[in-house]
Amino acid sequence: AAFLVGAMPRREGMERKDLLSANVRIFKEQGQALDKVARKDVKVLVVGNPANTNALICSKYAPSIPKENFTAMTRLDQNRAQSQLAAKLGVPVKDVKNVVIWGNHSSTQFPDASNAVVTIGGVQKSVPEAINDDEFLKTAFVTTVQKRGAAVIAARKMSSA
Numbered sequence: 678a679a680f681l682v683g684a685m686p687r688r689e690g691m692e693r694k695d696l697l698s699a700n701v702r703i704f705k706e707q708g709q710a711l712d713k714v715a716r717k718d719v720k721v722l723v724v725g726n727p728a729n730t731n732a733l734i735c736s737k738y739a740p741s742i743p744k745e746n747f748t749a750m751t752r753l754d755q756n757r758a759q760s761q762l763a764a765k766l767g768v769p770v771k772d773v774k775n776v777v778i779w780g781n782h783s784s785t786q787f788p789d790a791s792n793a794v795v796t797i798g799g800v801q802k803s804v805p806e807a808i809n810d811d812e813f814l815k816t817a818f819v820t821t822v823q824k825r826g827a828a829v830i831a832a833r834k835m836s837s838a
Contacts, residue, residue, distance in 0.1 A: 679715060681707055681735065684725025687826070689834050692784075697730070704731045708738025715739075721747045726782040751786075754778045758788040758822045762795070762804055765813065772796040773804065778822075788822040790814055 685699035704723070711719065719742060723732035728749035736747040755778050756770075763770040776793045780786040793804035805814060 679711060679719055679721045680724065681721065681731070682724045684731060687726075687830060689830050691830075696727070700725070700727075700731055701734055704734040705738045708735040711735070712739040712741050715742065717741055717743075719746060723747065723749045726751070726753075729781045751778055751782045754782055754786055754788065754822060754825075757825045758790070758818075761788075761818055761821055762790060762793065762808070765818075766795055766797065766804075766807055768795060768797060776804075782826070784823050784827070786823055788819055790818065 681704070684703060685696050687696055703725075711721065721732070721735065721739075721742070723735060725731055728751050732747045732749040736742070736744050755776055758776045758778060759770050759773045762776065763773045766773070773793060773795050777789040778786055779789055790804045790808075794801050795804050795807050797807060805811070808814060
């Protein structure tokens with residue numbers, strides 16, 4: 678297995694697209710190295726953001742490794758979404774499950790709670806039913822998750838990476 682966790686951190690005022698040139702160089706080199714020395718059945722997990730794009734770049738430069746052996750993990754956004762829902766419901770984060778993040782780690786991602794479930798008082802129910810506020814789920818929830826990375830950068834002057 679290969680775990681690719683290093684990527685250029687985003688700084689204040691930068692958009693993720695600004696990171697592409699630095700990350701192309703990093704993940705091109707990683708892909709070439711994997712292509713040269715890794716077993717052809719290696720499983721590659723890319724964590725450095727934007728993970729989906731970086732995984733694609735890496736796989737392009739490792740043509741001898743099957744594309745299906747590359748995957749990207751964007752768990753940070755899922756954790757942020759689960760945390761928002763748990764706070765709204767007043768439950769521990771561990772009690773919120775099945776939240777999905779569609780898209781890349783960016784301001785255009787879409788956190789989806791439509792199939793999420795929550796356990797309240799030992800009873801599992803759908804998150805949309807438990808929250809009972811479609812407006813929140815379509816607006817504030819989505820926007821907060823989409824902009825959370827920028828909020829972290831504003832506070833820290835760099836990303837959490």
